[in-house]
Amino acid sequence: MALSSRSRLLLAAGGLQARRAGLRFASTTATPKTETEVDTSENEVVAPDFTNRNPRNLEQLALARKERGWKTTWPKREFWHRLRLERTQHYVEAFVERCNGDVVVSASTREWAIKRHLYSPKGVTACRNLGRVMAQRCLEAGINFVNFKAVIPWEYRCDSIQEFEKAMQEGGVILREPRRIYE
Numbered sequence: 001m002a003l004s005s006r007s008r009l010l011l012a013a014g015g016l017q018a019r020r021a022g023l024r025f026a027s028t029t030a031t032p033k034t035e036t037e038v039d040t041s042e043n044e045v046v047a048p049d050f051t052n053r054n055p056r057n058l059e060q061l062a063l064a065r066k067e068r069g070w071k072t073t074w075p076k077r078e079f080w081h082r083l084r085l086e087r088t089q090h091y092v093e094a095f096v097e098r099c100n101g102d103v104v105v106s107a108s109t110r111e112w113a114i115k116r117h118l119y120s121p122k123g124v125t126a127c128r129n130l131g132r133v134m135a136q137r138c139l140e141a142g143i144n145f146v147n148f149k150a151v152i153p154w155e156y157r158c159d160s161i162q163e164f165e166k167a168m169q170e171g172g173v174i175l176r177e178p179r180r181i182y183e
Contacts, residue, residue: 056142062178067099079147080177083134085164091121094134094164096146105141107134127160128167135171148175 058064059080069077077099086093095106107114107130109121114133118126138146148165155161168175 062181064180066180075149081143081146083146083148083168083175085127085130085161087122087127087160089122092126092130092160094130096134096138096141096143105134105137105143107137124160124163127164131164131167132171135168135173138168138173139171143173145174145177147177 064080066078066080079099081096081098081104083094083096091109093106093108093110096104098104109115109118109126109130114130115121118129120126138144148168165175
């Protein structure tokens with residue numbers, strides 16, 4: 001596109017004022033740049049060395065080490081993820097924890113989103129619904145296998161714990177971890 005003579009004079013006058021201020025203009029002629037074609041075959045080359053940065057990859061492949069601890073340690077800590085259900089006098093809480101004690105996923109009947117759908121925040125129906133919510137949260141977090149053993153053996157006979165376990169299994173979570181593969 002060609003510039004008119006008047007706009008060239010304005011640019012020249014502005015250029016003199018700009019030079020006094022220490023500024024310079026770029027060229028006023030428009031020259032189109034020719035674009036070079038990019039070679040896309042370099043994107044298809046796979047690197048010979050691959051580093052997997054997923055910290056849970058070995059757990060999912062059942063190759064990660066399980067901390068055994070001492071023989072006298074109770075409860076046993078030989079798991080990657082453990083599901084715990086705690087019933088108090090007024091509420092029921094469930095959480096998944098790692099072997100180092102960090103809580104990964106939790107749900108409780110103290111949460112308003114769960115509590116408002118329950119008649120009572122304790123009891124068999126509360127445990128069943130908490131199991132459904134916990135199963136969904138575990139699957140959303142990518143946890144498909146958890147170790148679920150009642151800490152005190154006679155607690156397992158309770159109806160509420162059995163309903164919780166059944167709801168977790170119906171939700172798609174497997175309540176035992178795969179055996180570790182030794183190489």
